[in-house]
Amino acid sequence: MMTKLMTAFAATMIALVSLGTVVAPAQAQEPLRLTLRDGVIEALPFALPSFEAEVAGSEQMAADISRVIAEDLNGTGLFRQIQSSAFISTPAGFGSPIEFSDWRAINAQALITGAVAVNGSQVTVKFRLYDVFSGAEMGEGLQFAGTTDGWRRMSHKVADAVYSRITGEAGYFDSRIVYVAETGPKDDRAKRLAIMDYDGANVQYLTDSSAIVLAPRFSATGDRVLYTSYESGFPRINVLDVATVGRQQLTTAPGDMAFSPRFSLDGRQVIYSLINGGNTDIYRTDLATGQNTRLTNTPAIETAPSFSPDGSQIVFESDRSGTQQLYVMSANGGEPQRISFGNGRYGTPVWSPRGDLIAFTKQEAGRFHIGVMRTDGTEERLLTSSFLDEGPTWAPNGRVIMFGRETQGADGTTALYSVDITGRNLRRVSTPQGGSDPSWGPLQR
Amino acid sequence: MRVLAAVLSVWAAGVAADHGTEEVMGDPNGANIAWAENFKAQIASCLNLGQQTNGGVAFVSVSFEMTPNARPAEYSIQLLNPTGRAGEAEGFEAARRAILRCGQPSYALPLDLFSQWRHVEISFPYFVPVSE
Amino acid sequence: MKHFIKAALVIGALTLSACTNADRFDNADAVDLSAQNALNTPTTIDQTGLGGANDPSSPQFFSQTIGDRVLFEVDTSTLTAAGRATLDGQAGWLATNSDYLAVIEGHADEQGTREYNLALGARRANAVREYLISKGLAASRIRTVSYGKERPLEVCSAESCYAQNRRAVTIISIGQNS
Numbered sequence: 001m002m003t004k005l006m007t008a009f010a011a012t013m014i015a016l017v018s019l020g021t022v023v024a025p026a027q028a029q030e031p032l033r034l035t036l037r038d039g040v041i042e043a044l045p046f047a048l049p050s051f052e053a054e055v056a057g058s059e060q061m062a063a064d065i066s067r068v069i070a071e072d073l074n075g076t077g078l079f080r081q082i083q084s085s086a087f088i089s090t091p092a093g094f095g096s097p098i099e100f101s102d103w104r105a106i107n108a109q110a111l112i113t114g115a116v117a118v119n120g121s122q123v124t125v126k127f128r129l130y131d132v133f134s135g136a137e138m139g140e141g142l143q144f145a146g147t148t149d150g151w152r153r154m155s156h157k158v159a160d161a162v163y164s165r166i167t168g169e170a171g172y173f174d175s176r177i178v179y180v181a182e183t184g185p186k187d188d189r190a191k192r193l194a195i196m197d198y199d200g201a202n203v204q205y206l207t208d209s210s211a212i213v214l215a216p217r218f219s220a221t222g223d224r225v226l227y228t229s230y231e232s233g234f235p236r237i238n239v240l241d242v243a244t245v246g247r248q249q250l251t252t253a254p255g256d257m258a259f260s261p262r263f264s265l266d267g268r269q270v271i272y273s274l275i276n277g278g279n280t281d282i283y284r285t286d287l288a289t290g291q292n293t294r295l296t297n298t299p300a301i302e303t304a305p306s307f308s309p310d311g312s313q314i315v316f317e318s319d320r321s322g323t324q325q326l327y328v329m330s331a332n333g334g335e336p337q338r339i340s341f342g343n344g345r346y347g348t349p350v351w352s353p354r355g356d357l358i359a360f361t362k363q364e365a366g367r368f369h370i371g372v373m374r375t376d377g378t379e380e381r382l383l384t385s386s387f388l389d390e391g392p393t394w395a396p397n398g399r400v401i402m403f404g405r406e407t408q409g410a411d412g413t414t415a416l417y418s419v420d421i422t423g424r425n426l427r428r429v430s431t432p433q434g435g436s437d438p439s440w441g442p443l444q445r
Numbered sequence: 446m447r448v449l450a451a452v453l454s455v456w457a458a459g460v461a462a463d464h465g466t467e468e469v470m471g472d473p474n475g476a477n478i479a480w481a482e483n484f485k486a487q488i489a490s491c492l493n494l495g496q497q498t499n500g501g502v503a504f505v506s507v508s509f510e511m512t513p514n515a516r517p518a519e520y521s522i523q524l525l526n527p528t529g530r531a532g533e534a535e536g537f538e539a540a541r542r543a544i545l546r547c548g549q550p551s552y553a554l555p556l557d558l559f560s561q562w563r564h565v566e567i568s569f570p571y572f573v574p575v576s577e
Numbered sequence: 578m579k580h581f582i583k584a585a586l587v588i589g590a591l592t593l594s595a596c597t598n599a600d601r602f603d604n605a606d607a608v609d610l611s612a613q614n615a616l617n618t619p620t621t622i623d624q625t626g627l628g629g630a631n632d633p634s635s636p637q638f639f640s641q642t643i644g645d646r647v648l649f650e651v652d653t654s655t656l657t658a659a660g661r662a663t664l665d666g667q668a669g670w671l672a673t674n675s676d677y678l679a680v681i682e683g684h685a686d687e688q689g690t691r692e693y694n695l696a697l698g699a700r701r702a703n704a705v706r707e708y709l710i711s712k713g714l715a716a717s718r719i720r721t722v723s724y725g726k727e728r729p730l731e732v733c734s735a736e737s738c739y740a741q742n743r744r745a746v747t748i749i750s751i752g753q754n755s
Contacts, residue, residue, distance in 0.1 A: 034565070109493075277703060
């Protein structure tokens with residue numbers, strides 16, 4: 001599964017000797033010129049000898065940190081850890097010369113070495129990354145220091161650095177998820193807000209289950225969470241401060257119910273749905289001035305708004321055409337452009353943090369899918385399919401999507417899943433109970 | 446598997462769309478190029494393209510020298526005409542790894558035609574990262 | 578919430594009796610029974626006078642005898658003929674028992690996204706509210722709330738359950754609509 005997902009495919013054009021302008025080397029013979037049209041998408045094999053304990057008593061933490069780094073990389077589906085039993089040699093110590101031939105022989109492409117030192121409540125983690133086939137270090141070694149209770153975050157930071165150096169893209173491991181933790185049977189489900197690391201570790205509950213809570217949404221800096229709560233008996237939007245866990249109800253435009261909130265990138269504005277007289281429209285509230293702006297005004301259901309990263313546009317769903325479809329409008333309202341035209345119903349659109357794609361939930365022929373499309377609606381791709389998948393959220397680097405999945409029937413349960421934007425590497429995210437409505441926070445500092 | 450197939454077709458489409466204007470050139474000497482095709486396939490099997498992006502596909506041109514026993518000379522591998530485009534450096538690294546990995550212990554090449562494959566230039570595809 | 582649980586028990590009992598007659602779960606029967614119940618109750622009440630569900634001024638009478646809920650077709654908020662008949666009974670009861678206020682809960686089945694279903698439940702609750710107002714009730718006595726797909730009554734993933742979950746339930750209480 002993790003090895004060659006595919007071998008060469010679609011071999012189209014063939015290679016050719018041609019007359020070219022490149023200066024021929026030494027002999028007067030022209031170089032052989034070839035063009036590859038394909039390659040493989042396979043997990044990159046890496047070796048990660050357990051990090052060295054630099055100080056006596058650091059052994060357990062060194063082992064734990066090594067394990068979490070490897071889990072992060074393996075979990076992407078892009079990397080494959082080589083079992084330590086295959087190692088021919090291990091580095092004599094952190095910073096010792098590397099016997100690259102030993103690592104080439106077991107086909108490792110990347111080698112990660114490191115050292116851990118625990119001193120009281122402080123821990124430092126050092127690592128170096130090597131490109132085995134070039135026999136050179138990739139980037140400079142780095143050191144992270146902090147308190148021992150932050151050891152998982154330090155592990156994630158190492159893994160983010162490795163990921164970033166090899167793929168050329170930002171990582172996403174040192175990030176958190178806020179979601180709705182679910183317990184109890186389907187007809188008596190208790191819901192409460194929970195926050196956890198991206199990999200399901202360190203779950204903490206932010207509310208009790210005395211009132212229904214729905215669809216928490218991180219601010220761009222991760223300091224606040226918007227969510228819908230039935231505390232008052234009616235759906236209303238709350239703002240929760242992550243550090244203090246203090247919460248207060250958002251003063252929206254006047255309406256019977258308010259839900260489906262999201263922050264603007266700068267955290268100063270909130271867009272949401274407001275229900276008045278049974279009709280649902282989209283509004284915007286400026287948090288500093290309290291000024292409310294109505295952005296849609298039709299008898300249709302207009303909900304699930306999401307800002308583009310530059311703040312200039314809003315994607316949302318509306319059934320103004322008769323079925324749920326996706327529309328893009330200016331952040332100030334105005335006539336929207338419909339962007340979804342396939343079969344079925346489209347909902348819960350979310351703009352990618354890169355700005356290039358929109359993720360959505362699609363319902364077609366009794367199945368639910370998570371999909372992505374370009375922001376003009378072209379190049380739709382469905383990434384998942386199940387009885388009920390919904391509510392996508394983007395990893396901070398825009399490469400991975402997390403969503404909620406519910407199984408069928410009286411014993412149906414909820415869980416969080418993640419999938420690569422190519423549709424590969426579908427994984428269940430480990431949570432203590434059921435989960436729904438994830439919101440992926442930013443890469444932490 | 447249906448999803449995987451969809452990914453492959455999207456990816457293939459991406460490659461074609463981004464590089465569709467390139468011309469297929471024939472062998473001016475009319476030589477048998479089966480060995481060259483085979484050589485290309487050997488390298489392609491080691492080219493790890495990594496994660497597909499939405500930035501499309503671009504190519505890096507890489508030149509290198511071969512030894513008479515059909516092994517790549519590691520010191521000779523170089524990037525031709527660098528553009529500094531995003532992802533180019535990673536694309537070159539992936540290309541170099543492919544050349545070295547699949548050259549072990551050696552490539553299957555007609556040793557008697559050494560002069561024809563002594564100097565090699567290959568265009569390798571890579572996925573262009575989307576700029577922030 | 579108390580009313581809600583009681584109502585659930587009543588529906589359960591009706592379903593059970595349908596099953597004993599039919600040997601298997603027959604959803605059509607269950608729906609008909611509740612509709613019939615709503616239509617036929619006036620003939621069976623006043624003569625007993627035992628209080629509870631048989632006391633026409635009791636909340637139990639409202640929820641069980643008149644019927645506190647109406648059902649909807651897939652992805653619609655249009656009242657059915659049976660639904661309007663139930664609401665006529667509700668309007669009459671509320672007109673007589675003027676101390677009571679009502680909150681209409683709108684619900685949807687699980688076949689839909691959370692946000693859309695919340696909006697759809699609001700449409701359904703509002704359809705009931707508008708109907709009751711058209712029958713002469715003061716708008717100030719009736720509020721609406723939508724639960725979307727958050728509070729299913731029936732848990733199977735089949736149309737027989739979905740039909741019961743696509744509902745608007747009128748919850749009555751004495752006091753202030755805040």
